[in-house]
Amino acid sequence: MPRYQEMLGELVGYVEIAEGMIAATANEVLHRIMANAEINGGTADYSQILDVVPGVHPFQRFSGGAAMRQFFPYVNNLVADVIRRIASSGFVMTPTEGDLANPEIRDALESVLRGPDMEARQKVRLQKLAWDAVATEFGSRQLHYEIFFSGDPYVMRTMQYNTQERGRCEALVDRLLAENQD
Numbered sequence: 001m002p003r004y005q006e007m008l009g010e011l012v013g014y015v016e017i018a019e020g021m022i023a024a025t026a027n028e029v030l031h032r033i034m035a036n037a038e039i040n041g042g043t044a045d046y047s048q049i050l051d052v053v054p055g056v057h058p059f060q061r062f063s064g065g066a067a068m069r070q071f072f073p074y075v076n077n078l079v080a081d082v083i084r085r086i087a088s089s090g091f092v093m094t095p096t097e098g099d100l101a102n103p104e105i106r107d108a109l110e111s112v113l114r115g116p117d118m119e120a121r122q123k124v125r126l127q128k129l130a131w132d133a134v135a136t137e138f139g140s141r142q143l144h145y146e147i148f149f150s151g152d153p154y155v156m157r158t159m160q161y162n163t164q165e166r167g168r169c170e171a172l173v174d175r176l177l178a179e180n181q182d
Contacts, residue, residue, distance in 0.1 A: 007082050013076050023069060025064025063165045069150035070160050076146040080134040087130050094127045 037043060084091075095109055100121055113120035135140050150156050160166075 004086055006116050007086055011079060018067060018072070018075070021068050025068060028064045041059055045092050045109070055123050064068065066160045067138065067165075069156050070081075070153075073150060073153060075149045076143065080139075080143055083130050083134050087127060091131050091135060094124055100124065 095113070100106060100109055113123055115123050118126075131139075134143070143159045147153060
């Protein structure tokens with residue numbers, strides 16, 4: 001169904017954004033290693049890669065790390081919401097292994113639960129996996145953990161505001177405003 005394709009496309013987009021952020025962050029680290037090695041005559045001093053400054057959180061001066069600490073908790077909640085919307089009432093009505101093994105109802109369940117390209121047992125396993133991820137005690141703890149693993153979200157966004165990237169963004173806006181004065 002197009003509705004579910006759109007929602008799954010949203011999840012694929014989040015994966016691609018996350019992979020891009022990881023690659024960009026790794027690239028940022030690599031450039032810092034190379035710059036540090038150049039300064040030290042070819043020897044990389046890995047202790048200086050994050051530009052550690054006393055009293056300043058390392059990610060405040062590390063754009064990729066700060067961006068990931070803000071993005072991943074945010075998108076984790078969006079992903080959980082998409083999973084809930086796709087599963088909808090299927091979460092509530094998922095049969096047990098015992099139901100699928102019961103000879104009196106097995107054929108009916110196999111007929112009703114099968115997907116266009118999936119056997120009923122596999123579909124039930126997928127629904128239970130999704131349920132575990134977003135609706136069980138484990139899933140709830142994991143969602144909560146992801147929000148606060150990086151620290152207070154308010155503090156993380158404030159740290160993001162204080163990165164060097166904000167200065168580059170402001171400079172771009174200033175340049176665009178100056179160009180449009182003609």
